[in-house]
Amino acid sequence: MTSPEYELLAQLARPNHEQICTNIPVVEEGEAEGALLEAYESFRKNFGRPHVPGILKCFSSSPTLLREIMAMSSTLLFSDGHLGRRRKEMIATYVSKLNDCPYCFDSHAFFLCVHGGGTTVQPILDDRLDSVEINSAERLLLEFVSKVNCASNLIAIQDVMALRDAGWSDDQIAEAVHVAAMFAFFNRVANAFGLTSQGLLNLRPVAVPGNDADSFEH
Numbered sequence: 074m075t076s077p078e079y080e081l082l083a084q085l086a087r088p089n090h091e092q093i094c095t096n097i098p099v100v101e102e103g104e105a106e107g108a109l110l111e112a113y114e115s116f117r118k119n120f121g122r123p124h125v126p127g128i129l130k131c132f133s134s135s136p137t138l139l140r141e142i143m144a145m146s147s148t149l150l151f152s153d154g155h156l157g158r159r160r161k162e163m164i165a166t167y168v169s170k171l172n173d174c175p176y177c178f179d180s181h182a183f184f185l186c187v188h189g190g191g192t193t194v195q196p197i198l199d200d201r202l203d204s205v206e207i208n209s210a211e212r213l214l215l216e217f218v219s220k221v222n223c224a225s226n227l228i229a230i231q232d233v234m235a236l237r238d239a240g241w242s243d244d245q246i247a248e249a250v251h252v253a254a255m256f257a258f259f260n261r262v263a264n265a266f267g268l269t270s271q272g273l274l275n276l277r278p279v280a281v282p283g284n285d286a287d288s289f290e291h
Contacts, residue, residue, distance in 0.1 A: 077187055093127045096267040100133035108136035116143055120151075127176065128259060131266045149251055155244040156252070159188040160211065164252045167197050167215050168222050174260035176268035181256075183273035194274070210239040217246075218253035 093099070102125055105113050113125050132139040150161055162185035169177035182194045196204035202212045217236055220228055236246050 093130065093268070095127075095131070096265065097131075099127075099130040099266070101130070105133070109133055109139070112136045112139045112143070115140070119143075119147075126180075127266075127268045127271075128180075128263055131262050131268070145255070149248075149255055155242065155248045157188075159185065159190045160214070161248075161252050162188055163190055163193060163197070163211065163215065164218050164249055165256050166194065168218060168253050168256040169260055170197055170200070171219060171222055172257065172260035172264070174263050175270040176263040177256065177260050179270040179272065179274050183276065186274070210241065213239045214241060214249055218249055221250055221253040222257050 093101075100109055102113055113129075116125055116129060117123065129139060129143065132142050150165065151158075154161075156164075162181050165181040166178060166185050169181055178198075182197075185191065185194060192206040193204075196202065196206050197215075202215055207215070213236060217228075217232055220232065233243075233246060237243070241249075
């Protein structure tokens, strides 16, 4: 797992931690007991954050599910895989924008900046995928994940072939689908619970070098 963004968050001055106001009640850290308390403590230890983020509290009704969500996030998002962290965060940010999820967009746009993609945040926010800040192969990948998010039933072999022609491997394409689908899920949870932006993007983080470990360059 690679999470320099959490290390940076731990160093930055942040507003005092307050309970979040949600549409559906969640269990706050000071109220957690038993298996949920253990899950919260595991997150703080493994991710190096002093507090559990709101999106994870949305799963506080089921500590078992919460642990599975944390494990999936660690494996699929917070680790370099067939795609590097920068491109995973590009996907997370764009899907969150498409789903009008201020909580996830703010968080993952911040993470995207940390992983060297700060110049792509505004084009993604403005839905300008033809911006010079987004190369042609990445633009094609983002257009594909938009289809995964909004019209997955219309995806055909031609869509995959176009990505292959642009240089993406089948493993990278599959991982892009997984990340996009995971964020479609997280966006809906965050929006239904009523999570709002944390204002992380306003901190304008400086990129941490060497965190984009994609297996090839376009």
